[in-house]
Amino acid sequence: MSETxxxxxxxxxxxxxxxxxxELALAGVRPIVLDPLAGPSPEPKANGLVGQVVRMMDIRGLFSPNEFEIFDSSRAEHPEPLPHYIFSGIPLELAALQHNPMYGWSIPQxxxxxxxxxxxEELGVRIRWGNRLIDFRADDEQVVATVQGPEGPYELTADYLVGADGGKSLVRKQLGIAFRGTSSEDRIARFAHARVPEELRTEDGGIDIPGAGRFTFGHNRVERGMFIYAxxxxxxxxxxxxxxxCDPVPDDEPVTFDEVxxxxxRVLGVPVPIEPPTGPGPHALRRLVGQNTLLAEHYRRGRVLLVGDSAHVHSSMGGPGLNLGLQDTINLGWKLGSVVRGDAPEDLLDTYESERHPVAERVMMHSLSQTALIAPGPEVTALRELFGELMELPEVANHLANLLAGSDVRYDIGDDHPLAGRLVPDLTxxxxxxxxxxDELLRTARPILLDLSGGAAPHAREWADRVDIVDATADHAPAAAMLIRPDGYIAWATQDSDADGLRAALARWFGPARALAEVAD
Incomplete structure (x- = not known):
């Protein structure tokens, strides 16, 4: 704790x-992580990752086969698209899609x-458990944080501060950044781990409750609300x-299993023979009052930035939270690292907000849409029936898959090639x-110039200290050459030769060219 x-x-x-x-450690930057908890949280929250973030975790070498077989029984070595998913509890069939972006990884939070x-810890990151950020001040030169540690308050100085401190973010509030959207207090979600009689379980992972009917894995809308079983x-x-x-429930009133x-x-209208779980926990037992769908007006103010729930909160339906938040971090990490190292100008950080804010807006839209489709009433029942028919159309299924995966927003990276601004194809x-x-070439989080024709590499020699140049061949190559950012997104691509475009992209994303003598040093 001696470092200040x-x-x-x-x-x-x-x-x-x-x-x-x-990500910062991979970029050669020294971060310190502060958290008020005494150690890693064991609280059951998210139950897995879905969408493009699964491939991005594989890009970093973090993906492993399913530990718990939620989505299917596959234990593939690399991520594979899901054959089906749900939208507001309505089945969404994906197996027939030509390019299915809905990957799944069933790893509990x-x-x-x-x-x-x-x-x-392997990367040398210093995590200070039991240390809470309580105040900070920032100017054009640095950030000075006041931290409450186990032995009292102290100050910690840094070039930048990033708030990853949740929906009630102190960092966002102190910056005075508006958190706009909608809030509703008239719904309450309650759930818990439970013991369920074996005879109620169905072969497809659902449950058959006498007097109420058969329910599939996941969210099941009924006229009185939503029933969840997973x-x-x-x-x-x-x-x-x-x-x-619902009537409001005091925040300080503890939730009980009987309440769940x-x-x-009440929702199903029949008795449900469940009992509290046994065995080692932690076991889920939660009550969520209301629903907030809120988005920070800005993700950055000077030397202070926001990621994850500090920048956006929304319904968990469809599992978009970690897909959105972790992609924020992978987008920001290499950029912040490059600026801290002095390789790129500070305005590179502006692209973090310009790229990720529109993605969050899309998540706000589809999470609110799914929430609307589970509301009670015969009109919603009819709308769900119609929506289910539409989802059987291949064009609609494709549109929803890309929306849910987060692959329907193309970053504006200043290049008009069809691949530019997209996540790199899963290519061998x-x-x-x-x-x-x-994906394996990106393990080290360094940018790559993938030269598939032998013509691009000479034009990138003045960036060789910052960009890995890989000469390769590929069957059915989607481009002659691609400049791939550390987050896996394509910053430039060409079908033939575009030396000027390549050099402009290299300078925009990875700083100015350096003399070959400097690169060699």
Missing amino acids: ATDVIVSGAGPNGLMLAC PRLIELLTARA EMTPGRPLIGATEHG RRSIE VTTEDGSVRV
Whole structure:
């Protein structure tokens, strides 16, 4: 604890704060992570990752086969698209899509935090558990944070501060950044891990409740609300309900298992024979009052930035939270690292907001849409029936898959090639060392000029200290050459030769050219 200065302070050691710290460490930057908890949180929250972020975790070498078979029984070595998913509890069939972006990884949030904590420690990240950010001041030169530690308050100085401190973010509030959107207090969601009689379980992972009917895995809308059933850990299903038009519940009133059971029975209209779980926890037991859908007006003010829930909160339906937040961190990490190292000008950080803010807006839109489709009433029932028919159309299924995966927004990167601004295709190439997936080439979080025709590499020599140049060949190559950013997004691509465009893209994203003598040094 003797250090009083560092490159970047990250406030919050949840998945987003830890992932950002790992990205910064890969970029050669020294972060310190602060968190008021005494250690990694064991609280069951998110139950897995879906969408493009799964491939991005694979790009960083963090993906492993499913530990819990939520989405299917596959234990593929690399991410594979899901054959089906849901939109507001309505089945969405994806197997027939030509380019399916809906990947899934069934890793519970506590296990993800454990994984990211271990990776951060391997990379030399300093995590200060039991240390809470309580104040900060920032100017054009530095940020000075006041931290409450176990032995009292102290000051910590850094070049930048990043708030990964959740929906009630102190960092965002102190910056005075508006958090705009909608809030509703008339619905309450309650859920818990439970013991469920074996005879009620169905072969497809659902549940058959006498007097109420058969319910599939996930969200099930009924006329009185939403019933949730998901056996993500064998023998310990998560079960719950969402009710509408509820009276408020005091924040300080503890939730009980009986309260969860009564809520489920009100929604289904029949007794439900469930019991509290046994065995080692932690076990889920939560009450969520109301629903906030809020987006920060800005993601950056000077030397202070926001990621994850500090920048946006929304319904968890469809699982967009970690897909959105972790991609924020992967987008920001390499950019902030490049600025701290002095390789790129500070205005590179402006592209973090310009690229990620529109993606969050899309998540706000589809999460509110899904919330509207679970509301009670015969009109909504009819709308769901119509919407289900539309979702059977291939064009609609494709549109929704890209919306949910976060792949429907193309970054404006200043290049008009069809690949530019998109996540790099999952491509296998052949180098002098043999066949390799492009995802594996990005493990070190360095940008790559992938030269598939032998014509681009000479034009990038003055950036060779910052950009890895890879000569390769590929069957059915989507371009003659691609400049791939550390986050896996394509900054430039060409079908033939575009030396001027390549050099402009290199300068825009990775700083000015350096003399060859400097590069050699």
